[in-house]
Amino acid sequence: MSDVVRSALVASIPFAVLPPAGAPASAALLPEPGASVVPGALLVLIALATPAALATAWTIRPLRGTAVTLAPFAALPALALALWPGPLPTVRVPEIFLGIELGLDAIGKPFLLFSAALWTAAGVSARASMAEDRRNAFFGLWLLTLTGNIGAILARDALAFYLFFAVLTFAAYGLIVHRRNPGALSAGRVYIIMAVLGEAAILSGLLLLAATAEGLRFADIGAAYAASPCPTTLAGLFLVGFGIKVGVVPLHLWLPLAHPVAPTPASALLSGALIEAGVLAWLRFLPIGATALPVWGEICLVMGFVSAFFGVAVGLTETDPKTVLAYSSISQMGFLLAGVGIGLYAPADPGAVLLAVGLYAVHHGLAKGALFLGVETPPAAGRARWWHATSTALAVIPALALAGAPLTSGALAKHALSESAAGLPPAWSAAVAPLLSIAAAATTLLMARYLALLGARPRARPTGRRNPAGSPTPPTSPAPPARLWLPWAGLVLVSATGVLWIPLAVPAPAGTEVPTAPGALASGIGPVALGALIALIAARYHDRLPFLAAARIPPGDVLVPIRSLARRLRGVLTVPVWFQPMALAQALFGRASRHVLELGRALGRRDPRLTRGVIVGTLLFLLLVALRLALGNG
């Protein structure tokens, strides 16, 4: 019966992602000519099935302990897959969901590579640092999130991607609120509200895409845009929907709240792997290289650089190193958004854009992961000299990489990004390189802030593992236990040597090559030196510039006024608003007008908080003006 039913329905329902009639019922391997594809295909299945099977085992109480023990290593098969040299076929599993296809292509490979490495390092670290009573719950959601992440990278069609992306999004909520304290729950609330709105945008986009598409394989996406009556709307829905996960301005509100409250290994994942899953989604769902959407290209470029500078400006005012890193992520994601903007603007050379974004994602994922893991194990006073030196080096190296110092993965990635801008109109292509340089100096400044905060902390953070009766760590211990810092050191090593292995491991799309020339690797020297110089001056003279030290912006920046507005509206919203327009108007404008009055009064008496706000606001405004001028004259 099945063949009859299937073939009949494939004809009548053109959008179903279904195998053609007569396709084998079970997992079918689509053979490619040449070498045997069976090992590669098996590896694809195993990479996804390992975390999925462990997540299933976790739900069965007798197996839960085993699943938690193995959880840190659940991403190892994916790592093996990312390094697999043989041919990698597409595996079709028609029975699951509406039929899914899995495989690993040149776009997915870099993402799988750093994600799997990061998951493993963070997993080992979490296993070592987390209190046992909370570990089980943590790793259950961990495995589910990992399944979503690997699945999204391996998905070869839009529906499969959406499936795994949703798993990722909703399971990650559990990692964010893991500590269950008010701060975590409140951050989780902002995250989940934004995630649901993102899902809504993505769902709308998917439906609009499928309505005119021949199929939903990623290979068909370009054609689907060409056939769509509303390609601009489509791209907008995907940019916003996935942009919420990426956390670029102005969709970043959840990010600086969620990253600091999550347990540190989870923060490393959020900032390294999860937000970059959103970048991968952009590469998959936007018509890079197929349809030119100059309007969105320009918006992405502008918002990308706005994010880049906004993240630094606000991040400099923060006092928690994890919040600083969160704002650094907003800033770094701005570069990736700018890269996507180049792709949307000038589809003539999509390979260079895809390569640059892939390289940048690998670089940022590893470096940011290493920076986050470093928060947990800072150099502590009274410890062995060798440990002090080692841990300082471990903290500084990824910070240098992120800033784009010569001979780091950052220099490689920034060079590639700068090169990919060649296809843009002259005004933009002339502006991108200088903007990237200024941004690199700014990033250096932000990294200096992170290192200063890290060094200023007197002793190691109490890790999750509780000492009996609250006794402090014995002062004789020369260094923290290896299981705490080894994953960190390993990740730093992987990140630091990136410049050597990334060109070998990341496949270059046709017509491009991964930059390895010494000149390319030294390009970052000027901006980093400038940033370091400013940081040194600021450190030397910061007590003469009190406003610098006083400037504080609460994490979540513009969320603060949004929240206070929402609080005011809540009283009105409990009763359907449309029945009482007067109350609504009063809530909106009545209070707003009072605020304007308060603002004036505060200006009159020079409220110090306000002064700080004005300073940072003015700086931001000036940056924007400078940006606009640079573009206008370039």
Place this chain on the structure above:
Amino acid sequence: MVALRSAAYLPLLVVLSSLVPGVIIAFLREEQVRTRTALNIAGAVLKILLVALMLWGVAEGRRYAWRLAIMPGFELTLVGDALALLFVTLSAILWLVTTLYAIGYLEASPNRSRFFAFFSLCVTATVGIALAGDLFTFVLFYEALTWTTYPLIVHRGTPATIAAGRTYLQYTVTGGTLLLVGTVWLWAVAGTLTFRDGGFLAGLPAETHGELTAIFAVLVLGLGVKAALVPLHGWLPAAMVAPAPVSALLHAVAVVKAGAFGIVRVLYSVYGIELATALGGAQALAIAAGITILYGSFRALTQDDLKRRLAYSTVSQISYITLGVATLGPVASLGGLVHLVHQGLMKITLFFCAGNLAETIEVRRVSEMDGVGRRMPWTMAAFAIGALGMIGLPPLPGFVTKWYLGLGGLAAGDVWVVAVLVLSTVLNAAYFLPILRRAWFADGIPAVPHASEAGPLLISSTVTAAALSLAAGLFANMVISPLTWTRLVIERLYAP
């Protein structure tokens, strides 16, 4: 030859498999627990076997019809076709699950013989509605459903349940009367009431169209009561005072489904999509369904009583079915019809969970649910599957529904369908996710015992329902999934 003749009795046997146990149970004494349980389970299992036999036959291309002339010109007709079997299969499977649940739920409570007798009769009526081969038979069983459900709603006999029962009767009897009026009027105009794929009214001359439009409105108003179309939905939130198995029956297996299925029959087998469109009825119905979807979700947002929140959720979700079948084209209809099954699976899971919470730890309000996930992990895991499915997250069945509804809406040129679906997704998230957050991520009252999971029968039926929900979405493309069967239904409806 003998085999073929006996096969014609299959639809009748499916009806009898719950009618006979129901009648016998009615005469059992209260303490004959074993006999009653055996009859209940035997009936339910037998029905599933018979339905499986019919499913196999219909998939092979057979059609089962059984007729009994009861007065000149009127026959009792039971027909097993693909569409009927979609509903019958759902009812048969969920009847077994709900029976097991009800046995556990009502353990040692009074009047169980009465309860299970009417329970069986209620399912008999539902199966009759599903298998009805003409509008006359349909109306008979539809009325029977009203009267067999009433004793279940008022089962506890408290003033609140009596009041809810009265509301239920006021709404459904009015609806039933309208349906009867419409049916008689239709018989006067068309001279026949036998269902036909493509509609038995399709060939009528154009001068009858005015009358047919009026009849359409009357029929839909009559059916819309049980299908809980706004503003005819008032009885459903009121009826949430009934015991949990009855709520499951009302929301997932029988009553609201009967209304929605009636609308499907009126559109496909009475009028036919072309005529319904030409008369403008289909569009009006689609818009009413869209309004109902959003209205139900908005009302669900502010309900603190868990069952009442679920009830408003049903108001919203059941209209997905109406929206799908009233939007033109096979894809939207696929989404609508498959939701008949999907909504049933997910909503029965949710009501079982609500029953477990109320019976085991006396939690009836959302605001009391802090930390219940750790106290009742299985129940709340099942609830999570149901709730996330209702929101429509992949790979759960709610997404499959939404996907085809949305594609169908776009194919028909109705972009507003997508807007309704997306808004409904957000609203569903807004009233389901806070429950999950409370249950799993908030700390509960420390005084309560650590784990206090519901009894084994309650838990096993809840987990079964949740597993079926998960499987319906995760394996939507398998040969025996609801989606695959609905594809078969659509194939036969659109290409006879």
